[in-house]
Amino acid sequence: MQAVEELGYVPNLAARALSSGKTCIIAVVFPYVYDAIFTDPLVLRILEGIEAECKKVGYNILLSTPRLTSAGPDKHYQRLITSGYIDGVIALDNVPFASVIEPVTKKSIPAVAIGYYDTEYCVRSDDYSGALQMMEHVAGLGHKRIGIIAVPENLHYSIQHRLAGLRAGAELAGLDFNLLPRADGDFSTLSGSACAARLLAVHPDLTAVICLNDRMAMGVIQYARGIGLDVPNRLSVVGYDDIPMAAAFSPPITTIDQRAPELGRAAARMLLSIFDHRSPSSVQIPTSLVVRQSSSVADQSNTERG
Amino acid sequence: MQAVEELGYVPNLAARALSSGKTCIIAVVFPYVYDAIFTDPLVLRILEGIEAECKKVGYNILLSTPRLTSAGPDKHYQRLITSGYIDGVIALDNVPFASVIEPVTKKSIPAVAIGYYDTEYCVRSDDYSGALQMMEHVAGLGHKRIGIIAVPENLHYSIQHRLAGLRAGAELAGLDFNLLPRADGDFSTLSGSACAARLLAVHPDLTAVICLNDRMAMGVIQYARGIGLDVPNRLSVVGYDDIPMAAAFSPPITTIDQRAPELGRAAARMLLSIFDHRSPSSVQIPTSLVVRQSSSVADQSNTERG
DNA sequence: CTGAAAGCGCTTACAG
DNA sequence: CTGAAAGCGCTTACAG
Numbered sequence: 282m283q284a285v286e287e288l289g290y291v292p293n294l295a296a297r298a299l300s301s302g303k304t305c306i307i308a309v310v311f312p313y314v315y316d317a318i319f320t321d322p323l324v325l326r327i328l329e330g331i332e333a334e335c336k337k338v339g340y341n342i343l344l345s346t347p348r349l350t351s352a353g354p355d356k357h358y359q360r361l362i363t364s365g366y367i368d369g370v371i372a373l374d375n376v377p378f379a380s381v382i383e384p385v386t387k388k389s390i391p392a393v394a395i396g397y398y399d400t401e402y403c404v405r406s407d408d409y410s411g412a413l414q415m416m417e418h419v420a421g422l423g424h425k426r427i428g429i430i431a432v433p434e435n436l437h438y439s440i441q442h443r444l445a446g447l448r449a450g451a452e453l454a455g456l457d458f459n460l461l462p463r464a465d466g467d468f469s470t471l472s473g474s475a476c477a478a479r480l481l482a483v484h485p486d487l488t489a490v491i492c493l494n495d496r497m498a499m500g501v502i503q504y505a506r507g508i509g510l511d512v513p514n515r516l517s518v519v520g521y522d523d524i525p526m527a528a529a530f531s532p533p534i535t536t537i538d539q540r541a542p543e544l545g546r547a548a549a550r551m552l553l554s555i556f557d558h559r560s561p562s563s564v565q566i567p568t569s570l571v572v573r574q575s576s577s578v579a580d581q582s583n584t585e586r587g
Numbered sequence: 588m589q590a591v592e593e594l595g596y597v598p599n600l601a602a603r604a605l606s607s608g609k610t611c612i613i614a615v616v617f618p619y620v621y622d623a624i625f626t627d628p629l630v631l632r633i634l635e636g637i638e639a640e641c642k643k644v645g646y647n648i649l650l651s652t653p654r655l656t657s658a659g660p661d662k663h664y665q666r667l668i669t670s671g672y673i674d675g676v677i678a679l680d681n682v683p684f685a686s687v688i689e690p691v692t693k694k695s696i697p698a699v700a701i702g703y704y705d706t707e708y709c710v711r712s713d714d715y716s717g718a719l720q721m722m723e724h725v726a727g728l729g730h731k732r733i734g735i736i737a738v739p740e741n742l743h744y745s746i747q748h749r750l751a752g753l754r755a756g757a758e759l760a761g762l763d764f765n766l767l768p769r770a771d772g773d774f775s776t777l778s779g780s781a782c783a784a785r786l787l788a789v790h791p792d793l794t795a796v797i798c799l800n801d802r803m804a805m806g807v808i809q810y811a812r813g814i815g816l817d818v819p820n821r822l823s824v825v826g827y828d829d830i831p832m833a834a835a836f837s838p839p840i841t842t843i844d845q846r847a848p849e850l851g852r853a854a855a856r857m858l859l860s861i862f863d864h865r866s867p868s869s870v871q872i873p874t875s876l877v878v879r880q881s882s883s884v885a886d887q888s889n890t891e892r893g
Numbered sequence: 894c895t896g897a898a899a900g901c902g903c904t905t906a907c908a909g
Numbered sequence: 910c911t912g913a914a915a916g917c918g919c920t921t922a923c924a925g
Contacts, residue, residue, distance in 0.1 A: 293671040295604035296902035299917045304601060306649070306672075319635035320831055322628065329625035332652055336663060341672070343612070344648045346638055357642060365599040365918090366612075366647070470835030496835070503837040525626055526832060529776030529802070531809040602918035605901050671902090 310372035330545025397438035411568035416450025423579035473500020495520035533573035616678035636851025703744035717874035722756025729885035779806020801826035
């Protein structure tokens, strides 16, 4: 039996998979909508969390990036999930026009969604509260003329929840959310600058801008600097996501940490517990406000002027 | 035979794997040294290239992130590569103290390294020429007092090649590379700022700083701005990698594009061709200089003053 | 050229 | 409680 050690015997996993029906592989599914999946730092952080939990119990990760259109995920993916290769799937499922987890649950394959798609097992970031926290922070600093830089709601479910959170936060602060000017970008830094330009052209008296991600916030700060507006003294700018760059930016950006690795960890734990024939409850990961130097109290003189 | 269509038959891949000895899975190996693997944007870009080629031919990607110490990769990994689960591996292999590809080739499993580790099949970025291009660009703008911000050579093979390229470029420009002041960071933005502080404290008359990655270049620019040095007019700053943020930064950063997705594509093509019993030649991916606004001609008054 | 049988290397249910 | 046998669902080499 110690010959096992000496000869370096390693079980053949394909044989084991065939006989036991278990492959110890889970598919991690990042739908490819735009090329966003390969440029978004959060994707890698989520993967980090999944990997950490899987490594503990010896599960392997098969990465799948199906092309997602309104007709659903591509056939490659359809084949993968019925191939017997995988024991279960964890999928980012936040694109309103098509679900990637639905065909999996239909086939009764254990599945956990990270996102808002309505399914039995899911983990969600508390986008509503995160956005609420942002608005409370900004309004709490005395800002009233606040611009919103978002993204079209049909791109990502989380956007809808963040906007709802902003609305609730505005109401709490006695502001009419519908009166706050809004511009939509596409998550990119460049679009952040462009939105800032549009917003400030019409509303030069804004004292704060809330951006639904950090990269757009960086774009706003660059634009503001370009036209000589000091951040945060003349214009407060806050972001969302707490990507690594947010802390290193100048000024460091006030933002919402959604704990992406924890989203991944929770999803992996949930899937493993489904494998154990338990029925885990869905999980919501709380966010936290990270106050840095890009936001400050509303400049009194500016506030009065409007 | 059209019943196949109707019944939605999908072959069981585990059975196919067992009988044919082929799994159509390749392991993509990103050794976990620090948590760098999950925060480095290049990793995802390389993965993007691998995924694109694999998708074409129906191969799946199993992601492996072995912990790498001087004792070699962890046993999880050792098991994976002998498990019969994978047809081959593509690995980032650039950490001098241990190779991740060596145990694979020893077992005669098809393997392609992305990196400088000496092995039969590899794809490399032309770090030497990339760094040479940087130095030629900076020296060509008339700079002579150039600071170097690098990283310890024992962290990554590519650093050694980039430093050699800088040296060659300096010699071509008639500069003594050994006389150029150097500070070492750790790739992070913060370390870039710290290095800039150290360098400029001793050598306030530097007119240019060459950084071996973009994030450190961002740190330098922030530090320079903080002490009132205009970039690029008073200080030119160049980076390396061309991460997405480099173009969106202010000022947009002059840098070297190493075409990370192409590294991935080339590695995948190479592995697939090994599967076909061909013997592909190793590949070097050329880099290109991307000139943006963070570098400009040396300020004459400053140059004279030194 | 077609079709039935052996075999891939495990796991597991069953007989002893 | 132990050990021999069947079976997982394919592929492929072989007999017809």
